[in-house]
Amino acid sequence: MARRIIQIDLNRVEGDLEFQLELEGREVVDARCIGSLYRGFEQILIGRKPKDALVITPRICGICGTAHLYSAVLALEQIGRIAVPPNASRIRNLCLMAETVQSDLRQSFLFFTADFCHPKYAGRPLYEKTLGAFLPFKGWAHRGTLEHSRHVPGIVAIFGGQWPHSSYMVPGGVTAPPTSRRILDSLSIINNLTRWFEQAVIGTDLGPWLELESADQLFAWLEAADTHANSAIGLMTRMSRDIGLHRSGFGTSHMLSCGAYCDSAGGQMFKSGFLDGDTGKIEPFDQAEIAEHVRYSWFEPYEGGRHPFRGETIPDFQPHSNRYSWSKAPRYRNEVVQTGPLAELLIDGDPLIGSLYRAEGGNTWLRQFARLRRTALLLQKMREILHELAAHLDDPHFTSPAADEIPDGEGFGLITAARGALGHWVQVTDGAISRYQVITPTAWNASPKDSEGRHGHWESSLIGLTVDDPDDPVEIGHIIRSHDPCLVCTVHLLDTGKRMTVWP
Amino acid sequence: MDGRHIVCFGNELHGDDGFGIRVYQQLRRLAWPRDVKLFNAGIAGLNALEFLTDCRQAILVDALADTGNAGAVCVFKPDDTVGRWETPIGHGLGIPYLLKALEIVCESPPDIIIVGAEVEKRAIKPFSPGLSGKSERAVEKAVRTIQRLVSV
Numbered sequence: 328m329a330r331r332i333i334q335i336d337l338n339r340v341e342g343d344l345e346f347q348l349e350l351e352g353r354e355v356v357d358a359r360c361i362g363s364l365y366r367g368f369e370q371i372l373i374g375r376k377p378k379d380a381l382v383i384t385p386r387i388c389g390i391c392g393t394a395h396l397y398s399a400v401l402a403l404e405q406i407g408r409i410a411v412p413p414n415a416s417r418i419r420n421l422c423l424m425a426e427t428v429q430s431d432l433r434q435s436f437l438f439f440t441a442d443f444c445h446p447k448y449a450g451r452p453l454y455e456k457t458l459g460a461f462l463p464f465k466g467w468a469h470r471g472t473l474e475h476s477r478h479v480p481g482i483v484a485i486f487g488g489q490w491p492h493s494s495y496m497v498p499g500g501v502t503a504p505p506t507s508r509r510i511l512d513s514l515s516i517i518n519n520l521t522r523w524f525e526q527a528v529i530g531t532d533l534g535p536w537l538e539l540e541s542a543d544q545l546f547a548w549l550e551a552a553d554t555h556a557n558s559a560i561g562l563m564t565r566m567s568r569d570i571g572l573h574r575s576g577f578g579t580s581h582m583l584s585c586g587a588y589c590d591s592a593g594g595q596m597f598k599s600g601f602l603d604g605d606t607g608k609i610e611p612f613d614q615a616e617i618a619e620h621v622r623y624s625w626f627e628p629y630e631g632g633r634h635p636f637r638g639e640t641i642p643d644f645q646p647h648s649n650r651y652s653w654s655k656a657p658r659y660r661n662e663v664v665q666t667g668p669l670a671e672l673l674i675d676g677d678p679l680i681g682s683l684y685r686a687e688g689g690n691t692w693l694r695q696f697a698r699l700r701r702t703a704l705l706l707q708k709m710r711e712i713l714h715e716l717a718a719h720l721d722d723p724h725f726t727s728p729a730a731d732e733i734p735d736g737e738g739f740g741l742i743t744a745a746r747g748a749l750g751h752w753v754q755v756t757d758g759a760i761s762r763y764q765v766i767t768p769t770a771w772n773a774s775p776k777d778s779e780g781r782h783g784h785w786e787s788s789l790i791g792l793t794v795d796d797p798d799d800p801v802e803i804g805h806i807i808r809s810h811d812p813c814l815v816c817t818v819h820l821l822d823t824g825k826r827m828t829v830w831p
Numbered sequence: 832m833d834g835r836h837i838v839c840f841g842n843e844l845h846g847d848d849g850f851g852i853r854v855y856q857q858l859r860r861l862a863w864p865r866d867v868k869l870f871n872a873g874i875a876g877l878n879a880l881e882f883l884t885d886c887r888q889a890i891l892v893d894a895l896a897d898t899g900n901a902g903a904v905c906v907f908k909p910d911d912t913v914g915r916w917e918t919p920i921g922h923g924l925g926i927p928y929l930l931k932a933l934e935i936v937c938e939s940p941p942d943i944i945i946v947g948a949e950v951e952k953r954a955i956k957p958f959s960p961g962l963s964g965k966s967e968r969a970v971e972k973a974v975r976t977i978q979r980l981v982s983v
Contacts, residue, residue, distance in 0.1 A: 364957075389874070433877070464931050474936045477880055491878065 330356075331797065344773055344812060346789070347651075348803070354793050355803075358786040360773045362654035365625070369640045372763040377403055377733035377755050378498070380763065384751065385492045387765065392491045393426040393483055394744030395765075398751040400496040401589075401740030406755060407498055407733050412723045413591035414716060415500035418486050420588040420596065421513070421712045423742070424705045425482040426490075428520070430745035430811075431668070431702045432528075436461065436472040436559060439695055439808045443566045445801045453566050460562050468527060468559040475523045482513045482709075498733065500725030505716040514713050521706045529703065530558030537703055540678040542686045560699050567692035576691035576806035578788030579663045580604025582670035583771065585612065585750060587743035588708075596708070597743065600674040601659060609674055614739055614750065619766065620656040620777040623649065631778050632658055635752035635764035636737055656774040656783060657766050665689070665784040666747030666771045667811065669697040677704075691809040698811070732758060744768055746811050772810055785810055836941070837977060838870045838882045839892040840926065846956035847966045850894040850948050850973075857974045867981055876929070883933050888942045890977055893926060894955075894966070895947035902965030903949050904972045906980070946976055 333348050349357035368387055372380055380399040385392035397419055404411065440461040448454050460468040480490040486503055487495035495502045503509070521533060529536045531554065539545050548555055555561050567573065586599030599612040618632030627641040642653075658664070669689055672680040680697050687693065737754040747768030754762040774783030782790065785807070794800040837858060843849030855871045863869070868886075872879040883889050895905060909930050926945075933940050948969035954962075962970070 389876070389878070464935065470935045473877075473932045477877070477936065480878075 333797070333800070344769070346785075346803075346807065348789060350794070350797050353795070353797055355789050355791065358782065358789045359651050360654075360775060360783055360785050362652040362773065362775075365642055365644075365653045367642075369763045369765060372760050374759050376758070377406070377753065377760055380751070380753065380760065381494045381497065384765070385494060387767075389491050390430050391426060391744040391746070391749075392493065393423050393487075394742060394749050395751070396494060396496050397423055397742050398740035398749050398765075399753075400498060401742065402738045402751045402753040403498050403733050403740075405738030405740065406736040406753065407728055407730065407738075409498045409728045410726060411500045411589075412726055414505055414719055414722045414724045415496075415726075416589045416591060417712050417716050417719075418501045418503075418505060418724065419496055421709055421716075422483045422486055422495075423588065423744075424709050424712075425479045427745045428702055428705050428709075429476045429479045431698045432472050432476040434745075434808075434811045435563070435695065435699055436468045437463075439805075440468065440559075440563055440566075442801055442804050442808065443563075443570075447795070447799070447801060448566075448570065451566070451569055453562065453569060456557065456562055457566050460559060468562075471523060471527050475520055478516050479520055481516055485509050485512055497725070499728045500723070502725070504724045505720060507717070507720065510713050510717050510720075514710070517706060517709050517713070521710070524702065524706060528559045528699065530554035530556075530561060533703055533707055537707065541682040542679075543682075545679060545683070560696070563699075564692065564696060567695065570805075572691040572695075572805055572809075573687050573693065574690060575792060575802065576694070576788045576809055577688055578784040579665050580689065581659070581662045581664040582673055582689070583612070583659050583664040583666045583748050584671045584674040585614075585741035585743055585748040587671065597671055597675045599741070601664070602670065602674055614741060616660045617750070617766065618658055618661070619764075620658060622656070622778040622780075623775040624652050624655050625650050626655065632656075632661070635739070635750070635766065636754065636762070638752075638762075638764045640764070650775075652775040654770050654774055655766075656777040657771050658777055663774075663777070663781055663784055663787070664771060666768050667694065667698075668701045668747075669694045670747060671743055672697050672700060672704075691806050694809045737762075747771060769812075773812075834866045834868060834886045835864075835888040835890070835981065836868050836870060836882055836886040837890045837892065837981075838872050838879065840872045840874070840879070841894060842874050844958055844960055846959045846961065847894055847950035847954040847963050849960070850950060850962060850966050850969070851892040853962055853967070853970050854892050854946075854973050854977075857970060858977065861974075861978070864981065876925075877932060879929055880932060880936060883929070883941060883943075884937050886941045888944070890980060891926065891943065891945045892973065892977070893945070893947045894950045897949045897951050900949050901951045901954070901963075902969045904946065904969050904976055905949065906944065906946050906976060909943050909945065944980060946973055946980070948973060 331350050345361040345363050347359040348355050384395040384399045387395050441463050443457045444462045460466045463469055483490035487493035525532055539548055549561055581604040582602040584599050586595035586597055588596035590596050600609045601612050602609050618634055619638050620632045625644045627643045673684055683693050733755055735755050739752045741750045749768055750766045752764040773785045776782055788806055794802050839851040839855035841849045841851035843852040858869055870882045872882055948966055950966050
C-alpha cells in the first residue's frame with residue numbers, strides 16, 4: 328500500500344509546532360510532533376538574580392504569561408519559605424482565571440468550531456445552524472467571542488498594571504491592594520461576560536447548568552429546550568457527535584494535573600493528581616516522579632530521564648539524525664500522560680466530566696466540552712473571589728519577606744495554565760539562578776518519543792486514525808485543535824510538493 | 832474617539848520582519864501633536880485590538896509581501912490589502928484577521944491607513960536581528976510618509 332508523509336505546521340504565539348504524519352492509504356500509521364523553534368529561556372535565566380524570573384518568564388507566552396508568573400513566584404517563595412496573605416492568593420487566582428477564560432473561549436469558538444463549517448459537512452443536518460453560529464467573522468458565536476473575550480484580561484491589568492507579560496506577583500504577595508474600585512470594575516467585566524456566556528454559550532443560567540452531574544442529565548438537558556440545543560455548546564456537542572468526534576483522538580489514558588489556584592489553607596482549589604488510565608484510580612501527585620527524556624530531542628544526550636532539578640537544556644541541533652524536536656519528552660512515573668482541562672476536571676472530581684469519561688473515554692469532543700465546562704466553573708469562582716476580596720478589603724495583600732534577597736536553595740512552582748500542568752523548577756547558588764527548568768503543558772502533550780521509543784500523547788492520539796480524504800484531512804484538524812494548539816494549521820504534502828491548508 | 836494612533840507591528844528578532852518596529856524606534860524620537868499616540872504592537876495578534884479602538888484614525892506600520900519592489904514604501908487602505916500579507920509575516924493571527932475582528936467589535940472603526948515596506952522573503956531570517964540594506968533605507972522614507980499623513 329502506498330505510503331505518504333504529510334506535514335502540518337502549528338504556528339503558535341509562543342513558538343512553532345509541526346506534525347509529520349505517515350499515511351498508509353487513508354490510515355495514520357506514524358506521527359512525529361516537532362517543536363521547531365528553540366526558545367532558550369532556561370539558559371537566559373542562568374546567572375541572573377532570582378527575582379529576574381518574575382520579569383523574564385511571563386514573556387515565555389503571550390497567552391499564558393500570568394500562569395508563568397504564578398509558577399515562578401511560587402518557586403521563589405518555596406526557596407525563601409515565604410508565606411503570602413490570603414488576599415494575595417485571591418488576586419493571583421482571579422487573574423489566572425481571567426487569563427484562562429479568555430484562552431478557552433477563543434480556542435473553542437475562534438479555532439475549534441470553525442472546522443465544522445468545512446464544505447465536507449454540507450449534507451449534515453446541523454450544517455446550516457453550524458454556519459450560522461461558527462463561520463469565521465459571520466457566525467454569532469464567533470462574533471460574540473471576538474467581542475466578549477477581549478475584555479476579561481482587563482482584570483489582570485486592573486490588578487497588575489498590564490496584560491500580557493505582567494510582573495505584579497512578587498515574593499510575599501502582589502503589588503496592588505484590592506480597592507473597591509478595582510473590585511467593582513472587575514465585577515462589571517465578569518458580569519457582562521457571564522451574561523453573554525449564559526445567553527449564547529449555554530443557553531441557560533450558570534447555576535442550573537453546573538448542577539448537571541451525569542451523561543444522562545446532559546443529554547436530557549440538550550433535548551429539553553431549543554435554547555439548550557441551539558446554544559453554542561449545544562451545537563458544538565451535537566455536531567461533534569454527529570461527525571463522530573466522541574470516538575476519536577483518545578491518545579494516552581493517563582492524565583496529570585498539578586492542581587490549580589492556591590487557597591488560604593495552603594491547599595489548592597482544584598485538586599492535583601495522577602489518573603492511572605490502567606486502573607482508573609486517581610493517585611496523589613508527586614513532582615518527584617517527573618522525568619524529562621531527550622533521546623529524540625535536539626539536546627545534548629543523556630541516558631533515560633532526569634528530574635528537572637537534575638535536568639539540563641543544552642541545545643544540540645542534529646537535523647539529519649532520528650532526533651526531531653526542540654521539545655523534551657516529560658514522563659510521570661515513567662508513563663506518557665496528557666494534561667489540560669479534561670485531566671484537570673477529571674482529577675478534581677467534576678461529576679459530569681467523570682460520568683462522560685466513564686461512558687466514552689477521553690475523546691476529542693469531551694476534551695473540548697471539558698474546556699467550556701471549566702469556563703463556567705471559573706466564571707462562578709471569579710465572582711466568589713471578588714466577593715471574598717470585598718469582605719476583606721482592609722486585609723494585607725503583601726507580607727514583607729524577612730530577607731530582601733531569595734536565599735540559596737531549590738524550589739518549584741506548579742499550577743494549571745489554560746492548556747494544563749505547568750511547572751517551574753529553580754535552583755539558586757551564591758545568590759544567582761544556577762538552574763531553571765520549565766515544563767509547559769504543551770511539552771507534556773506534544774512531546775516527542777522518549778528513551779523507550781514511546782510516542783507522546785498528541786502523536787498517539789492520531790496514530791490509527793482513518794481520514795476520508797488524505798488531500799483534505801479535516802479529521803486531523805479536529806483532533807489537533809481539541810488539544811488547543813492555538814493558531815493556523817497548514818498542511819504540506821512533501822511527496823508531491825503540493826501545498827494545501829487544512830480548512831479553513 | 833478624537834485621537835490618532837500609529838501602531839507598529841513586527842518581530843525585531845526576525846530580520847526584515849522587524850521593519851515596523853524599526854520605524855517605531857525612529858518615530859518615538861520625534862515630537863507629535865497631542866492627539867497622536869505611538870504603539871509598539873510587536874506580535875500582539877488579536878490583543879492589538881485595544882490599540883485600534885477609541886481613535887478616529889489608525890496608521891498601521893508593517894512589513895509587506897514582496898511584489899518585486901523590495902524596499903519600496905507603500906501606503907494603502909485595508910480594502911487594497913489582498914495578497915499583501917501572504918508571506919510568512921503572520922504575527923500570530925495576522926493583520927487581515929485583526930482588521931476583520933475590528934469591524935465586529937467596534938461600532939465606529941477608525942479610518943485605517945497602512946504604511947509598509949515590501950521586504951524580500953529571504954530577508955525574514957529567524958533570530959537574525961537587524962534589517963537588510965533595502966529595508967533599512969526604507970525606514971526614513973516610511974517615517975517621512977507617516978509625518979506627512981499626520982500633518983494633513
